[in-house]
Amino acid sequence: PRSLAKLELFGLAQLMIKVMGECAADGMEVHGGPVWKIFGGALWRERGMRESATGLGNGEDRPT
Numbered sequence: 001p002r003s004l005a006k007l008e009l010f011g012l013a014q015l016m017i018k019v020m021g022e023c024a025a026d027g028m029e030v031h032g033g034p035v036w037k038i039f040g041g042a043l044w045r046e047r048g049m050r051e052s053a054t055g056l057g058n059g060e061d062r063p064t
Contacts, residue, residue: 013043 016032023030031037050056 009039013039 016036020030020032032040
Protein backbone atom coordinates (compact mmCIF):
# COMPACT_ATOMS: atom_id res chain seq x y z
CA PRO A 1 0.00 0.00 0.00
CA ARG A 2 2.77 2.49 0.82
CA SER A 3 4.56 1.89 -2.49
CA LEU A 4 1.29 2.27 -4.39
CA ALA A 5 0.49 5.52 -2.59
CA LYS A 6 3.97 6.82 -3.39
CA LEU A 7 3.57 5.86 -7.05
CA GLU A 8 0.19 7.58 -7.24
CA LEU A 9 1.48 10.77 -5.60
CA PHE A 10 4.45 11.06 -7.92
CA GLY A 11 2.24 10.22 -10.89
CA LEU A 12 -0.12 13.03 -9.94
CA ALA A 13 2.80 15.40 -9.48
CA GLN A 14 4.13 14.51 -12.93
CA LEU A 15 0.67 15.05 -14.43
CA MET A 16 0.38 18.47 -12.78
CA ILE A 17 3.82 19.49 -14.04
CA LYS A 18 2.89 18.38 -17.56
CA VAL A 19 -0.42 20.29 -17.48
CA MET A 20 1.31 23.41 -16.17
CA GLY A 21 4.01 23.14 -18.86
CA GLU A 22 1.48 22.72 -21.66
CA CYS A 23 -0.56 25.65 -20.39
CA ALA A 24 2.57 27.81 -20.18
CA ALA A 25 3.40 26.88 -23.78
CA ASP A 26 -0.08 28.09 -24.75
CA GLY A 27 0.41 31.35 -22.84
CA MET A 28 -1.90 30.39 -19.99
CA GLU A 29 -0.84 30.80 -16.37
CA VAL A 30 -2.17 28.06 -14.11
CA HIS A 31 -1.47 26.70 -10.68
CA GLY A 32 -2.74 23.80 -8.64
CA GLY A 33 -3.89 25.81 -5.68
CA PRO A 34 -2.65 25.72 -2.10
CA VAL A 35 -2.48 21.93 -1.82
CA TRP A 36 -0.20 21.60 -4.83
CA LYS A 37 1.93 24.49 -3.57
CA ILE A 38 2.44 22.70 -0.25
CA PHE A 39 3.10 19.36 -1.98
CA GLY A 40 5.58 20.96 -4.39
CA GLY A 41 7.39 22.65 -1.52
CA ALA A 42 7.67 19.32 0.29
CA LEU A 43 9.15 17.72 -2.84
CA TRP A 44 11.74 20.51 -3.18
CA ARG A 45 12.69 20.18 0.51
CA GLU A 46 13.04 16.42 0.12
CA ARG A 47 15.26 16.92 -2.92
CA GLY A 48 17.42 19.37 -0.98
CA MET A 49 17.80 16.98 1.93
CA ARG A 50 18.76 14.12 -0.41
CA GLU A 51 21.27 16.31 -2.23
CA SER A 52 22.80 17.39 1.07
CA ALA A 53 23.03 13.80 2.27
CA THR A 54 24.68 12.58 -0.95
CA GLY A 55 26.87 15.62 -1.54
CA LEU A 56 25.10 16.37 -4.81
CA GLY A 57 23.57 19.65 -5.79
CA ASN A 58 24.93 22.95 -6.96
CA GLY A 59 24.50 21.87 -10.57
CA GLU A 60 26.21 18.51 -10.23
CA ASP A 61 24.70 15.56 -12.05
CA ARG A 62 23.27 12.66 -10.20
CA PRO A 63 25.20 9.38 -10.37
CA THR A 64 24.03 6.89 -12.99
